[in-house]
Amino acid sequence: MGTKKHLTLKESPPNFEHSMKRLEEIVEKLESGSVSLDNAMELYEEGVKISKQCLEKLTQAELKLKKLSKDVNGNLELFKENEE
Amino acid sequence: MFRYIASAIMITQKTFTVSELTRRIKGVLETSFTNVSVEGEISNFKRHSSGHLYFTLKDEGAQISAVMWRGRASNLFFTPQDGMKVVASGKITVYEPQGKYQIDVVQLQPRGIGELQLAFERLKQKLADEGLFDTDHKKALPEYPERIGIVTSPTGAAIQDILNILSRRFPAVEVLLYPVKVQGEGAAKEIAEAIKDFNKLGNIDVMIIGRGGGSLEDLWAFNEEVVVRAIYDSKIPIVSAIGHEIDFTIADFVADLRAPTPSAAAELVVRHQSEIIEYLRNFCYNTEQDIRNIITSQKDRISSLVQSYSFNRPIDLLRQYSQEVDELNRQLHQSAMHSFTFNRQELNSLQKRISSVNPASVLERGYTIVYKGSEVADRAKKLHSEDSIEIKFHDGKLPAKVE
Numbered sequence: 001m002g003t004k005k006h007l008t009l010k011e012s013p014p015n016f017e018h019s020m021k022r023l024e025e026i027v028e029k030l031e032s033g034s035v036s037l038d039n040a041m042e043l044y045e046e047g048v049k050i051s052k053q054c055l056e057k058l059t060q061a062e063l064k065l066k067k068l069s070k071d072v073n074g075n076l077e078l079f080k081e082n083e084e
Numbered sequence: 085m086f087r088y089i090a091s092a093i094m095i096t097q098k099t100f101t102v103s104e105l106t107r108r109i110k111g112v113l114e115t116s117f118t119n120v121s122v123e124g125e126i127s128n129f130k131r132h133s134s135g136h137l138y139f140t141l142k143d144e145g146a147q148i149s150a151v152m153w154r155g156r157a158s159n160l161f162f163t164p165q166d167g168m169k170v171v172a173s174g175k176i177t178v179y180e181p182q183g184k185y186q187i188d189v190v191q192l193q194p195r196g197i198g199e200l201q202l203a204f205e206r207l208k209q210k211l212a213d214e215g216l217f218d219t220d221h222k223k224a225l226p227e228y229p230e231r232i233g234i235v236t237s238p239t240g241a242a243i244q245d246i247l248n249i250l251s252r253r254f255p256a257v258e259v260l261l262y263p264v265k266v267q268g269e270g271a272a273k274e275i276a277e278a279i280k281d282f283n284k285l286g287n288i289d290v291m292i293i294g295r296g297g298g299s300l301e302d303l304w305a306f307n308e309e310v311v312v313r314a315i316y317d318s319k320i321p322i323v324s325a326i327g328h329e330i331d332f333t334i335a336d337f338v339a340d341l342r343a344p345t346p347s348a349a350a351e352l353v354v355r356h357q358s359e360i361i362e363y364l365r366n367f368c369y370n371t372e373q374d375i376r377n378i379i380t381s382q383k384d385r386i387s388s389l390v391q392s393y394s395f396n397r398p399i400d401l402l403r404q405y406s407q408e409v410d411e412l413n414r415q416l417h418q419s420a421m422h423s424f425t426f427n428r429q430e431l432n433s434l435q436k437r438i439s440s441v442n443p444a445s446v447l448e449r450g451y452t453i454v455y456k457g458s459e460v461a462d463r464a465k466k467l468h469s470e471d472s473i474e475i476k477f478h479d480g481k482l483p484a485k486v487e
Binding site for chain 1: 105145226227228229230238247250251255256257258260261262263281284285288342357360361367368371372374375377378379381382472
């Protein structure tokens with residue numbers, strides 16, 4: 001599941017792991033001081049955007065629990081805990 | 085003649101056909117041993133593709149063939165192994181076409197916990213030798229999983245512990261529960277299926293397989309080859325959380341990570357979200373500082389460049405050239421002056437020389453010029469007596485006569 005750097009609003013939110021890794025990358029680059037001022041501003045903006053997205057995701061306060069079962073044909077079905 | 089007598093004597097005993105005799109034997113054996121328990125060591129064990137099990141039970145003195153039909157075999161919580169000492173119960177049957185007798189096993193048990201332990205060691209060694217426990221094969225767990233698959237009993241304590249810990253630490257995940265039997269007949273098969281099905285589903289980031297504590301027999305399903313191989317083949321990283329801290333099943337050795345308990349597994353699989361929230365909130369603060377640092381270092385860079393030798397070189401050169409120009413000017417001036425002085429000196433001496441040869445100055449020194457008519461008499465020979473001459477002094481002429 002790869003993610004592109006610039007997402008349009010219509011696309012699904014990027015993979016959390018990829019976002020966190022990209023954020024760590026940005027922090028490293030900025031800390032090293034080896035980027036030009038232009039790049040630094042770009043990276044900073046991207047980082048702010050990503051960290052906001054990640055924070056939003058973390059506000060989900062409840063676990064999503066789903067149960068799997070197999071029907072007679074051996075096909076897997078998924079349903080939420082409370083649907084049982 | 086004798087032949088007829090001999091036959092007549094033998095005819096007092098009934099002569100059976102092979103089939104008749106065998107049927108008789110079958111009758112005797114099968115009624116005498118309708119339910120018998122026998123203890124022996126398994127050898128030549130084979131599981132047929134049909135699902136029927138064929139093996140031999142032996143001891144030092146004898147051996148007996150055994151068969152366990154598929155239906156009965158599926159009740160086993162363990163897979164029989166060669167070398168295992170077992171207690172088999174069932175009935176004796178005779179297979180007429182081959183003239184063989186065998187025990188038709190209804191129940192099979194390891195001969196005591198020691199047997200299970202030995203079987204565990206044997207299987208563990210065999211799979212270790214195959215390389216199933218190699219650390220190179222183990223996969224790293226994802227740092228931020230979003231979907232977690234759990235293979236466990238839906239009613240046990242394990243799932244509750246896991247869900248509690250996950251809720252507290254990182255509720256922003258999706259948990260998929262695949263309910264299975266975790267002990268007894270058919271458990272191993274279900275567990276292996278669950279692992280394979282999660283792999284088919286594909287978008288699971290990490291899997292936990294676990295159960296609560298129990299005896300070696302209770303945990304046995306996690307020692308079965310089918311489960312161990314399913315864990316090995318899984319593309320999704322698997323954390324094993326079986327029993328208590330001291331329990332080790334073969335699944336624990338082959339898993340990508342072993343947790344001592346189901347709760348510990350939940351802790352290993354997700355970070356506490358407060359760590360992450362803090363990191364994210366600090367991002368803005370920290371990177372602002374980083375950017376300030378970048379600006380400062382750029383400023384320093386500029387300033388040191390401006391002060392550097394190379395940067396100032398053009399000005400230096402300019403000054404240097406200025407100085408050279410001045411110097412050249414001076415030299416030029418000096419040379420000019422020098423020339424001028426020199427020429428003047430020359431002029432002076434020339435003038436003196438000219439003066440010295442200027443007839444007027446000669447006259448001034450007292451010399452005279454004698455003219456005879458219009459000619460200059462520059463020697464006495466040119467004059468005769470009675471000649472009229474003119475003597476030019478510097479201050480005038482005087483006529484005279486030569487005596």
